Amino acid sequence: MKKALLIMLFLALLIPAVVQAYPLVPIDSIQWVPVGQDSSRIAGDTVITGGLITCGTGAFYAGTGVTFYMENPSGGDFSGIMAYSAQAQGYPTLVPGDSILCTAVVSEYNSLPPPEFVTMTELLIIPSTFEFRLYGMPEPEAMDVPCSEIDSTAHADSAAEKYEGVFIKVHGLTVDSLINYSTTSTWICSDSTGHQICVREAADSIPNSFRPPVGTQFDFVQGVVYHRFGAYLLQPRYMRDMRLSRGAPIVTVAHTPLYPLVGDMVTINAYAVDDEPIPQDSVRLFYRINLLPWTPVSMTRIPNTDNYTFTLPSIQAGWVIDYFVHAVDDSSNITNEPYEAPLGFHRYTVQAPRTMTIAEARVDANQDYVPDLLDSAVIVTGIAVSPNFNTRKTDFYLQQGNAGIEVFYDSTQIMVNPGDSVTVNGIIAQYYGKTQVVAYRNNRITLHGSGHLPETTVVTCNDLADINGEAHEGTLIKVNNVLILPTPNPWPILGTSATMTMVNGDSAVLRIDLSTDIDGQPQVASRANIVGVLSQYDYSTPLNGFYEFMPRFYTDFTWQTGVDEDVVIPNDYSLSQNYPNPFNPSTLISFNLKEKTQVSLSIYNIMGERVNNLINQELEPGAHSVRWDGVNTAGQKVSSGIYFYKLDTNEFS
Structure with a gap:
């Protein structure tokens, strides 16, 4: 009776683990979903796919990797997709019109936490699977789409899902309002019927200062559709993706550094674009110090660009600078930025930083979850408790006592190791609720050598x-x-x-x-x-x-090397389904022991031959798990196919 029971258990616990070949799947089959859904039906699968490049590598920020967009040559609904490769080094430059083939994992990027998932389907390119098919094909034509199809205000988002990742063109847009971020902006635009669309300016080739004023009219805006934070956003790739209607110049203005300290010279940057060239010396800066009369100066144009600059000298702490930009085109159309100038103007105040503790820099006395010193200049010192959480910028955490803060510097990466003593001269900021001290020069982050990590x-x-x-x-x-x-x-x-x-x-x-x-x-x-x-x-x-x-x-x-142990002692023996299954390249096998016993866990092929023994030792009672990475006892990768695993103890098989 015991032998029969053992055989029945053995048969019931032979779990197949499969390594599959990859199917060839067109983009529209990856992207198609029923109305009202936004996650690919084959999310998590590995596929071979390809198409024509519609947005090349380097157009949008991708950390140390690369991202690009491609679509089926025939175009149409569900025809486009975003692709990402984690390895930028040695990756080929892709331009619109190239034709490629690659192997990738279909993934869903979640930009909202549950239960409000909003997912952007993307391809995670598997290294060394990329193939060029054709070079230098004509750039694909953008698909004409009415604004009403992508109108979040009219709750048409489910209709827009079919354009996710697709290269589209929307005509006759007027800028209604802007949402400005540090390096990107979102323009809320409408067409003549009143439908609205969000245009997200995030391309590296478009100047950060390009912020069209309210009322700007475009003949068209084209780009790829990006799904983020509950909205379908139209992302222009290059300046040529936008064509202005005739009228006054578009002028956007910014100054750097954003929060000047004593000793800083401040550069005023203006981006002035028109349907015709702007005449020489027709972009002027007006500035004043501490409410004295306005001083006009001509801004210097950077050759072969639409950028104009002027640098103001450093001034004393507490002094206030007001400024605006005045531009005139060849048809005598005038634009002031801001448009109500000189009654309206841009302003900055020069600060002298104050030395304080990190806890003092984080004070939130009114408990509104915003630091009371937001936008104030401080000097803080602490111990780095992390390396950089960024591959190109400086982004680490600094702790002093029981208080911590994120340190951020946008331009370059300063190498910091946990335990380093660091002083930062910067501005208190907040990024999605996280309190930061932002440095605007690399010499305002000072390393004093290795210190001691605080107690965990x-x-x-x-x-x-x-x-x-x-x-x-x-x-x-x-x-x-x-x-x-x-x-x-x-x-x-x-x-x-x-x-x-x-x-x-x-x-x-x-x-x-x-x-x-x-x-x-x-x-x-x-x-x-x-x-x-x-x-x-x-x-x-x-x-x-x-x-x-x-x-x-x-x-x-x-955790315990090889075998993970839980403190909860189960009532019986059990062997669980491996996860993931099918798997590539590894899978986790879990089991429970009700008492201390000798354990053997082995992998068998379909011929009944043992290919590996994962465990052969005495284990304590509790929950355990072990990972198999698809190799045999010699450490060689096994071939694709079906495999079984079997658990043996003194009383259980």
């Missing part, structure tokens, strides 16, 4: 919940014995980030950033202890939620 504070997931997390933002913390769940994202493959869930009583967000050494590593055990820093990414006021726990290194995860 042990917290629970409840301590990282909404409101509670503010006390730990920017500091080095540790969570013990958390269950790691692959939701909303699975463990990240190389070159990708992932937002996961961790649980120990309550749940919290685990964020793995692609700038670390974690992505692409073997998935850690389902239960682990984790060290990291607490960040935040909240997009709605009050800014007191969406805290993200971010490990810095793969070694920030600790």
Whole structure:
């Protein structure tokens, strides 16, 4: 009887693990979804696909990787898609009209947390699978789409899903309002019927200062459709993707540095564009100091561009500069920026930074979750508790006592290691709820040598919940014995980030950033202890939620090597379905032991031959897991196919 029972259990617990070949799937088959849905039906699958490039590499920021858009040569609904490769080095330059083929994982990028998922379907290119098919084909024609098809205000978003990733053109747009960010902007535009569309200016080839004033009219705007934060956005790729109607020049203005300190010279930058060339010396700056009379000066044009500059000398702390720009085109059309000048104007005040503690810099006395010193100049010193969470810029966390803050410098990366003593002279800022000190020059971040890391504070997931997390933002913390769940994202493959869930009583967000050494590593055990820093990414006021726990290194995860043990002792033996299945390149096998026993866990091929023995040792009672990376006992990769695994103990098989 016991022998028969053992055989039945053996047959029931033979779980196939399959490594599959990849099908050839056209883009529209990847993208097609029923009305009202936005996630690909084959998300997570690996496919071979290709098409014509509509937006080349380098058009949009992609960190250390590259991103581009392509679509079916025949065009049409669901014909376009965004593609991403984590490896930019050695990657070919793609331009519109090139034809390519590649192998990729179909992925969904979630820009909102549950339950409000908004997903952008994208292809994660598998390294070394890229093939050129044709070079130098004509640039694909943009698909004409009425504004009403992509009108978020009219709740037409489900209709716009078929244009996600597609190269489209929308005619007759007028700028109604602008939302300005540090390096991008969003223009709310409408057509003659009153329907609205969001145009997102994020292309590297379009100057950051190009911010069309309210009332600007375009004959057309064309670009690729990007799905983000609940809206379908039209992204122009290059300046040629926008054509102005006739009229006065468009002038946008900015000054750098944005928050000048004593000793800074400030450059006024104007971007002036018209349907015809603007005559020489027709772009002028008017400025005044401390409300004295206006002083006019001609701005200098940068050759072969529409950019004009003028640099003002440094002035004393507390002094105030007001300015506006006046431009005249060849038809005597006049534009002032701002348009109500001289009654309206741009202004900045020169500051002298104050030295203080990080805790003082973060003070929020009125508890509105905005630092009271927002936009103020400070000097803070602390110990770096993370390296840079960025591959091109300076972006790390600094802690002093129990208070932490993010340090950010946009232009270059200053190498910082955990334990370094650092002084920062910068401006208090806030980015999606996260308090920052932003430096505008690299010599305002000073490294004093290696110090000592502060003590790691042990917290629970409840301590990282909404409101509670503010006390730990920017500091080095540790969570013990958390269950790691692959939701909303699975463990990240190389070159990708992932937002996961961790649980120990309550749940919290685990964020793995692609700038670390974690992505692409073997998935850690389902239960682990984790060290990291607490960040935040909240997009709605009050800014007191969406805290993200971010490990810095793969070694920030600790668990028993090879086998993960849980403190909960099960009532019986069990062997679980491996995950993922099918898998490539590795899978996790989990099982429970009700008592201490000798354990053998082996992998067999379809012929019944044992190809690997993963465990052969005595284990304690509890939950365990072990990873198989698809190799045999000699360490060689096995061929694709069906495999079985079998668990043997003293009393169970």
